[in-house]
Every structure is written in structure tokens, then in C-alpha cells.
Amino acid sequence: MSERWFPDEMPVPGVNAETNGWWEAASRHRLVVQRCTACGATRHPPGPICPQCRSTASEWLDLRGTGTVFTFTVVRQAFIPSLAEQLPYVVIAVELDGAEGARIVSNLIDIEPCDVSIGMHVEVVWEDMGPQLAVPRFRATTDAKGARG
Numbered sequence: 379m380s381e382r383w384f385p386d387e388m389p390v391p392g393v394n395a396e397t398n399g400w401w402e403a404a405s406r407h408r409l410v411v412q413r414c415t416a417c418g419a420t421r422h423p424p425g426p427i428c429p430q431c432r433s434t435a436s437e438w439l440d441l442r443g444t445g446t447v448f449t450f451t452v453v454r455q456a457f458i459p460s461l462a463e464q465l466p467y468v469v470i471a472v473e474l475d476g477a478e479g480a481r482i483v484s485n486l487i488d489i490e491p492c493d494v495s496i497g498m499h500v501e502v503v504w505e506d507m508g509p510q511l512a513v514p515r516f517r518a519t520t521d522a523k524g525a526r527g
């Protein structure tokens with residue numbers, strides 16, 4: 379069972395040869411980042427070559443799904459008409475726990491924009507957009523307020 383926060387028209391990144399493994403993990407509600415098996419550097423979004431050492435060898439590192447808001451913005455204009463009912467909504471960059479610096483851009487849901495702050499703690503929630511397509515969104519954790527400076 380999965381909640382929905384955005385309509386089907388909400389754009390999702392395209393799947394290609396480099397990102398297919400990431401989306402396959404996501405479809406099973408596993409949040410992963412790509413890690414170079416030569417030097418250990420993590421990266422997101424996935425790509426064919428390590429930007430640190432140029433190795434093409436990589437693996438998927440499973441994450442707990444928790445993290446910290448690195449930065450955010452509030453969307454107040456519906457560039458896609460069917461998103462008008464979602465306004466305003468929050469776009470965040472999350473510094474993922476255990477990802478060794480890799481960040482993901484997503485949405486923070488179930489929160490008023492005025493309550494969002496950099497450094498607050500968040501955790502992943504999965505939105506099943508289709509039978510094979512799950513998109514990670516994030517929600518403030520119960521201790522999120524304690525993280526505010």
C-alpha cells in the first residue's frame with residue numbers, strides 16, 4: 379500500500395542504461411546510491427564513469443533512507459496545470475545518511491513551507507506512481523524540529 383502526493387502528470391526522470399539499476403531498486407522501495415568499486419566514491423545521479431577516478435566499475439550501496447535537508451525551495455507556480463492543487467510544494471536536496479556526501483533532489487511532503495529549514499532531519503517515503511515506478515519523497519522525522527538551528 380502506498381500513499382500518493384502528486385498526480386500522474388508529475389514529471390519523473392527518464393530511465394536509461396545508467397539509471398535503470400537505480401529505478402529497479404526504487405521499485406522495490408530500496409534507496410541506493412552508486413559507489414565506485416575502484417576508489418569508493420559515491421555519486422548521484424548514477425553515471426557510467428566515476429568522476430573521481432574514471433573507473434567504470436560500480437555497485438549499489440543500500441541506504442537507510444534518512445538524511446538532512448541540504449537546501450530547499452518552495453514552488454508556488456504551477457508550470458504544469460495539473461499540479462495547481464499541490465501548490466505550494468517543497469523541493470529539497472537531501473544529504474543522505476551513509477551516502478558519503480551523495481545528495482538527492484526530491485520533494486518534502488506533508489509539511490507547510492514555513493516549517494522547512496536547512497538541517498532538518500528527513501526520511502524517505504515511497505510514492506508508487508505505477509506498477510514498476512516508485513519515486514522517493516521525504517517527510518520530516520519526529521526529531522526534525524530538534525535539528526533546527
Ligand SMILES: [Zn+2]
Nearest residue numbers: 414417428431
Ligand atoms: Zn572512483
